[in-house]
Amino acid sequence: MVSFIDMHRGEHGVEPICNVLPVAPSTYYDHLAKRADPARLSDRARRDEALRPEIRRVFEENWRVYGVRKVWRQLAREGIDVARCTVARLMSDMGLQGIIRGKPxxxxxxxxxxxxxxxxxxxxxxxxxxxxxxxxxxxxxxxxxxxxxxxxxxxxxxxxxxxxxxxxxxxxxxxxxxxxxxxxxxxxxxxxxxxxxxxxxxxxxxxx
Structure with a gap:
């Protein structure tokens, strides 16, 4: 929703868009402030931002076939301590999915x-x-x-x-x-x- 507001705020304004979408203007402006100043992010959000490129790198270096388990194990081999559920959540957010053997x-x-x-x-x-x-x-x-x-x-x-x-x-x-x-x-x-x-x-x- 934030990206949608970014695209249309110049034409309609932030408040009118937020009145239609289920988001408060303060939430949108808070997101902009955190985007401009990463120090305002929560510890979890900062950790996620650091992990995302590492997860994508492992995924890309292995021909985009690794699923959650293999990406998680590869990160552990490289000394990156992260929970498997966190890898699963971030891969889902980024739209990354490994190859599934056999027919779906x-x-x-x-x-x-x-x-x-x-x-x-x-x-x-x-x-x-x-x-x-x-x-x-x-x-x-x-x-x-x-x-x-x-x-x-x-x-x-x-x-x-x-x-x-x-x-x-x-x-x-x-x-x-x-x-x-x-x-x-x-x-x-x-x-x-x-x-x-x-x-x-x-x-x-x-x-x-």
Missing amino acids: HRTTVPDKKAPCPLDKVNRQFRVSAPNVLWVSDFTYVATWKGFAYVAFVIDAYARKIVGWRVSTSAHAGFVLDALEQAVHERRPTKGMGLIHHSDRGSQGGFNR
């Missing part, structure tokens, strides 16, 4: 032939009470014996998981089991207007 694993495979239900949420995931909006999805976790798939249903009011199931395959049954568990635990009353929202993944079976 997809969980959401849209079925273009299936009818598309109306989106009753319209990207508004804040609600004022429980059992008004449930959001469902499933993901995978790599294990020594293969992939484990985890389906979950989240109540958007408190961001609480109200139903979940684990399976060794991405079939519709275990996804529906997670939804049935949520219904059994919460027992929403009929006519209360509960909305269940999910993506269009055909293998998830939510369209059933």
